[in-house]
Each structure stands twice: as structure tokens, then as C-alpha cells.
Amino acid sequence: AQSVTQLGSHVSVSEGALVLLRCNYSSSVPPYLFWYVQYPNQGLQLLLKYTSAATLVKGINGFEAEFKKSETSFHLTKPSAHMSDAAEYFCAVSFGNEKLTFGTGTRLTIIP
């Protein structure tokens, strides 16, 4: 069975500081990994995805994530936080084009 664990249900960073949201996965076979963002009362928007190509993946809005097989991790980073980054972030895993299995989410708060 596949699963993801997001460490930290709430993360607060100052505007301009580094954003680091943690995600570890469990999978018996090489997975596809994703980060989604959700703004209040809206659906999910794909930030970036890992589908077995380059291990460092760049996404939208300046976010990137690195797939580390040895650590079973796929942490999301952004060098400089912006107020508009405040949202809920979800890590997800899937096999191919099947269903997505999501983590419990991390709420990111940006401190002015």
C-alpha cells in the first residue's frame, strides 16, 4: 500500500524567508509524487510533479521539490516566501495514472 506523511500540520514563516514543507512517502514500487496547493474554498492546483525523470523538480510560483529515494522524501521548498503563498499544501502519491493518495496537509502561514 502507498501512503504519504506530511510532517507539521502548521508551518509559519516570515515573508522573504525560506519555505520548507516536508513529505515522506511509503511505496513498494517507484511512485509518482505530487504537491498540490489549495486556497480557501477552492479546488486543488498542481504545483509540481515527479514522474521518474529529473529528481529536482521545478514547479509554479517559484516552488521546487527534490525526490530522494534513499530518504523516501519529497520535500517542497521556496527560497523566499510571499504573502500570496499562504494556503494549504498537500503531498500526494500515485502509481501511474491511478488514484491519488494524499497526505493530511500542511497549512502555511506567512508572517509579514
Added chain:
Amino acid sequence: DTGVSQDPRHKITKRGQNVTFRCDPISEHNRLYWYRQTLGQGPEFLTYFQNEAQLEKSRLLSDRFSAERPKGSFSTLEIQRTEQGDSAMYLCASSLLTGGYNEQFFGPGTRLTVL
């Protein structure tokens, strides 16, 4: 707007009533997924279709839940005899199954409140 649309956006109902939600996928997308998201949790998979065929159902989908995609285009999710525990955001997503990975595009969701 050519994205995934869901209707209604909000539904308030009394316990024991039946409700039906509709999802219109992106045109030509052959896969359609339903997820449920409760407060403070990530979305959980409910079921998915390829064209009109329902290929997988989660154990979360009790006998009170039924989903259809009769012509391989829009889909409906019906909940019979609603319970307070059914209160959640119901999300629909669609994708075009071709070679390689195919991104799931999500709709805005239907928020259900059962009183």
C-alpha cells in the same frame, strides 16, 4: 472557462435526505475521479471512471453512495439517507488517459453540510 465544473458549490441538507452532485469534466477527458475531503484532512479517493465504466470504488463508498457516468461525459454522485458524517467537500477531477503520466485537473468542489 474550460476547466472542471461542479454543481452545486454548496449544499445544505437535513439528515436522512438524498442529495445529488454533478461534475462536468474537461471536454474529451476520458477519466473522471471523485474524492472526499473532510475538515483538516487531505482528499480521499472515492471512485473513478474511464469513459462510462466505473473501474474502482473505495471501501469509503458505502451502499448509500452511488456514482454514474452514463454517457462518458458528466458524472453524478448521489448520497442517499445522508448522515452528519457525510458533511465534507466532494471534489471531482478529470484527466485524459494517453501515454505517460496524465495530470488530474480538479474542480472547485461541492461543500455538503448535513444538519
